[in-house]
Amino acid sequence: MKKVFILILLASVGCSSVRIKDVDKEEGFAISNYKTFGFFQVDAKGDAIGPNYSANLDLLKTAITRELEAKGLSSVSENPDLMVNIGIAISKEVQTRETSFTNPGDRMAYMGQRNYSWHAQEVVVGTYKQGSVSVHLVDRSAGKLVWQATAESVVPEKEKNVPPLIEEGMKSLFAKLK
Numbered sequence: 001m002k003k004v005f006i007l008i009l010l011a012s013v014g015c016s017s018v019r020i021k022d023v024d025k026e027e028g029f030a031i032s033n034y035k036t037f038g039f040f041q042v043d044a045k046g047d048a049i050g051p052n053y054s055a056n057l058d059l060l061k062t063a064i065t066r067e068l069e070a071k072g073l074s075s076v077s078e079n080p081d082l083m084v085n086i087g088i089a090i091s092k093e094v095q096t097r098e099t100s101f102t103n104p105g106d107r108m109a110y111m112g113q114r115n116y117s118w119h120a121q122e123v124v125v126g127t128y129k130q131g132s133v134s135v136h137l138v139d140r141s142a143g144k145l146v147w148q149a150t151a152e153s154v155v156p157e158k159e160k161n162v163p164p165l166i167e168e169g170m171k172s173l174f175a176k177l178k
Contacts, residue, residue, distance in 0.1 A: 092130075
């Protein structure tokens with residue numbers, strides 16, 4: 001059953017493994033009104049920091065820089081027009097299914113006694129990590145949020161698959177930035 005879950009998971013993320021949601025912008029916002037950007041300092045502690053946290057954060061900043069530069073902005077360290085805030089959330093999720101009396105593997109075999117019962121229940125078929133990255137663009141001079149969006153995806157188990165996912169996620173997310 002675990003193999004079936006993995007195949008379903010791969011099929012569902014194979015077409016588009018990143019979902020973009022919560023895209024919102026300030027009225028009158030246009031990226032063309034800005035020339036430079038910089039990053040807020042990212043402070044993370046506790047369970048948020050994994051063994052590859054720093055490397056993956058650098059990959060994320062590089063992908064964001066590439067996307068903003070493609071839109072005509074330049075990265076600067078002092079007095080940028082836009083500040084970029086990155087929020088990262090990762091949660092462990094459990095995949096379940098409900099047992100069915102019509103499935104012979106789900107019901108117990110008759111053992112010669114008549115005092116048994118059967119009821120449907122949820123059984124765990126797998127676990128995975130769900131991750132989301134929120135990007136907020138803040139107008140530094142006005143001190144207000146002008147654009148935000150969130151990218152969500154299943155986090156790959158193999159670290160070698162994370163960089164392409166970050167690239168895909170940031171391309172999809174910044175395609176919404178006009």
